[in-house]
Amino acid sequence: MIASVNASAARPLLEVHGLAKVFPRATRSAGLRALGRLLVSGRSLGPGEGFAALEGIDFTVARGESFALVGENGAGKSTLLKLIAGVLQPSAGTIVRHGTVGALLELGAGFHADYTGRENLKLAAALQGLTGAAFEAKLPEIIAFADIGDSIDEPVKHYSSGMVVRLGFALVTALRPDLLITDEVLAVGDESFQQKCIAWIERYLADGGTLLLVSHSLYHVRKLTQRALWLDHGRMRLIGSANEVALAYQAFHEAKQARAKGLAAAQDGAPGAQSGGEPLTPYAVIELSIRAVGADGARVSGRLWSRDGRRPQVSIGIVRADGTPVYGTTSEIAGIALAADGDNHWRFALTFTDWRLLPGGYRLRAHALDPEGLRLFDTVEREFMLGGATRELGLVRLPHRWEHD
Amino acid sequence: MIPPLLRALIEREFKNRFLGGVLAPVWWLVQPLLQLSVYAIVFSVFLKIALPAKYGGSYLAFLAVGLWPWIAFTESVLRSAPSLVDQGALITKTALPRAWVPLAVVTTSFALHFAALAAIVFLLWALGAPLAPAALLTTLPAWLALYLAALGAAWKVSAVNVLVRDVEPMLGPILFLLTFLAPIQFALEILPETIRPHLWWNPYTWVVERFHGAYLLGETAPAWVDLALVAGGVLFALAGYAIFRRIAPHVDDFL
Numbered sequence: 001m002i003a004s005v006n007a008s009a010a011r012p013l014l015e016v017h018g019l020a021k022v023f024p025r026a027t028r029s030a031g032l033r034a035l036g037r038l039l040v041s042g043r044s045l046g047p048g049e050g051f052a053a054l055e056g057i058d059f060t061v062a063r064g065e066s067f068a069l070v071g072e073n074g075a076g077k078s079t080l081l082k083l084i085a086g087v088l089q090p091s092a093g094t095i096v097r098h099g100t101v102g103a104l105l106e107l108g109a110g111f112h113a114d115y116t117g118r119e120n121l122k123l124a125a126a127l128q129g130l131t132g133a134a135f136e137a138k139l140p141e142i143i144a145f146a147d148i149g150d151s152i153d154e155p156v157k158h159y160s161s162g163m164v165v166r167l168g169f170a171l172v173t174a175l176r177p178d179l180l181i182t183d184e185v186l187a188v189g190d191e192s193f194q195q196k197c198i199a200w201i202e203r204y205l206a207d208g209g210t211l212l213l214v215s216h217s218l219y220h221v222r223k224l225t226q227r228a229l230w231l232d233h234g235r236m237r238l239i240g241s242a243n244e245v246a247l248a249y250q251a252f253h254e255a256k257q258a259r260a261k262g263l264a265a266a267q268d269g270a271p272g273a274q275s276g277g278e279p280l281t282p283y284a285v286i287e288l289s290i291r292a293v294g295a296d297g298a299r300v301s302g303r304l305w306s307r308d309g310r311r312p313q314v315s316i317g318i319v320r321a322d323g324t325p326v327y328g329t330t331s332e333i334a335g336i337a338l339a340a341d342g343d344n345h346w347r348f349a350l351t352f353t354d355w356r357l358l359p360g361g362y363r364l365r366a367h368a369l370d371p372e373g374l375r376l377f378d379t380v381e382r383e384f385m386l387g388g389a390t391r392e393l394g395l396v397r398l399p400h401r402w403e404h405d
Numbered sequence: 406m407i408p409p410l411l412r413a414l415i416e417r418e419f420k421n422r423f424l425g426g427v428l429a430p431v432w433w434l435v436q437p438l439l440q441l442s443v444y445a446i447v448f449s450v451f452l453k454i455a456l457p458a459k460y461g462g463s464y465l466a467f468l469a470v471g472l473w474p475w476i477a478f479t480e481s482v483l484r485s486a487p488s489l490v491d492q493g494a495l496i497t498k499t500a501l502p503r504a505w506v507p508l509a510v511v512t513t514s515f516a517l518h519f520a521a522l523a524a525i526v527f528l529l530w531a532l533g534a535p536l537a538p539a540a541l542l543t544t545l546p547a548w549l550a551l552y553l554a555a556l557g558a559a560w561k562v563s564a565v566n567v568l569v570r571d572v573e574p575m576l577g578p579i580l581f582l583l584t585f586l587a588p589i590q591f592a593l594e595i596l597p598e599t600i601r602p603h604l605w606w607n608p609y610t611w612v613v614e615r616f617h618g619a620y621l622l623g624e625t626a627p628a629w630v631d632l633a634l635v636a637g638g639v640l641f642a643l644a645g646y647a648i649f650r651r652i653a654p655h656v657d658d659f660l
Contacts, residue, residue, distance in 0.1 A: 087498060
């Protein structure tokens with residue numbers, strides 16, 4: 001009870017309401033027109049002009065929560081982070097921040113190539129409000145975290161990109177803002193530095209820090225955040241638990257890759273089934289459904305049609321949304337005869353039990369086979385989503401046990 | 406008193422001036438000295454511009470006290486013009502107060518040129534030129550007025566230049582023209598009566614006359630003159646800031 005009272009008393013750290021951002025289209029006279037409008041009306045764009053990078057964004061981030069933004073390139077993730085960091089001005093809507101915000105938008109942004117690492121740290125720290133004696137006190141800690149040796153007194157132009165990243169992240173570790181905004185920073189740096197960063201972020205989160213993360217690594221999204229927002233072409237496509245959003249986003253990608261590979265799914269019924277005419281193939285799947293999908297199984301049923309009235313066989317398979325086969329079997333392998341269901345129609349049903357599938361997007365695939373089980377005729381698929389909170393990787397959970405003393 | 410971040414920006418601006426070149430640490434003094442020599446040769450040797458006797462007979466001193474504040478002003482404006490564009494990476498990726506970028510440029514220019522003029526004045530004075538070093542103090546209000554005016558101009562041109570990049574290349578010639586529309590290389594008195602009054606349309610004429618008066622004529626201007634100058638500077642700065650504030654928050658899309 002007390003915890004819930006406390007929780008309701010706490011203000012969200014970040015509130016975003018009805019946020020929109022419109023960018024002007026780059027033409028030679030765009031600047032001149034914007035100048036005129038800004039001086040006259042204080043707006044840089046006329047109605048209907050420009051390109052809407054974000055529209056209708058609404059969410060809140062509670063203190064101590066971590067939140068991820070996922071989406072394809074160009075979906076507006078970085079624009080949203082810049083708006084939240086106060087670097088861009090929204091075209092509409094409001095952003096309310098209750099606390100300090102530290103942004104790692106592009107590591108090394110604002111570093112001047114001619115200055116040494118140490119000099120650059122000083123201005124970068126000042127930009128984040130860390131100055132004077134407080135900065136001097138933190139400097140050894142920052143330099144130790146960056147771990148770039150004597151290069152700290154070399155001009156930044158002699159740094160490798162990984163070293164710039166180390167410097168930028170090391171600075172953030174010293175700042176410890178209430179809200180930490182990071183844009184893909186975990187994707188850079190070498191393996192050991194990445195691990196160091198992740199370890200630091202986990203400690204920061206454990207100590208009550210709040211994280212706003214943009215990442216294409218769904219592994220990081222699941223590992224580091226509790227909630228997530230999927231941005232699609234500047235609009236909110238899905239908001240929810242990190243796991244749910246990551247799964248949906250992953251399924252979307254797998255389906256997209258499958259389409260790109262030309263494995264387009266015949267989604268809706270057998271050929272000709274809807275048009276009322278006869279299927280084009282001698283044997284066809286005319287109904288297919290999957291129900292009661294869960295971690296421990298699902299129920300599959302459907303109907304087949306055969307032109308010559310002979311009893312067909314059915315093949316049932318599970319594939320990942322990107323087309324990777326997981327498992328397949330046929331009624332012929334199992335020695336099952338399909339039940340007759342009126343003229344030329346045949347029914348089948350099967351139940352998967354304890355199927356050990358890991359959460360993700362999948363497709364149920366059915367083929368009609370000739371009575372001999374030799375030739376394959378029709379392909380019908382149904383997409384389904386398997387939820388779950390596990391962070392295990394892969395397609396199926398292999399039974400295992402850990403050995404320990 | 407100065408916010409630490411602004412101080413860091415100004416420090417960086419100072420360092421930027423002195424990066425690289427061998428002469429970098431003394432360039433702030435050497436460059437205007439060279440410029441002073443060129444003007445002195447062109448105007449007093451080739452053009453034989455006469456200096457009215459009341460200014461004490463040292464053309465170099467006359468030129469120096471009028472030219473240095475003008476160099477501070479023009480350099481501030483010229484360097485500020487591209488400052489937002491140049492610092493685009495910084496201002497679009499951090500929440501740095503944007504008005505500070507031109508402010509740091511102008512402050513640095515004025516600090517350097519104030520120091521340069523002080524050095525030149527003492528040098529000339531030590532060499533026996535007829536000028537009053539005490540004017541370093543009495544001209545402070547005029548410096549302040551000029552600083553504020555430069556700030557206003559810097560805010561205006563830096564913001565507008567992001568949207569319309571043509572501003573920066575236009576500024577050089579315009580400021581160069583203005584150099585000849587104020588009594589910097591010549592005394593007001595040598596101009597024909599018909600032209601002379603029109604020079605007062607150039608606000609810098611008011612400032613440079615204050616410098617000439619203080620250094621060369623031993624004038625102590627009435628308080629209202631300095632007050633009027635500073636008030637004019639404040640108006641310039643406010644007008645520039647008003648325009649900057651309207652434009653600067655929206656320039657990201659054009660950087």
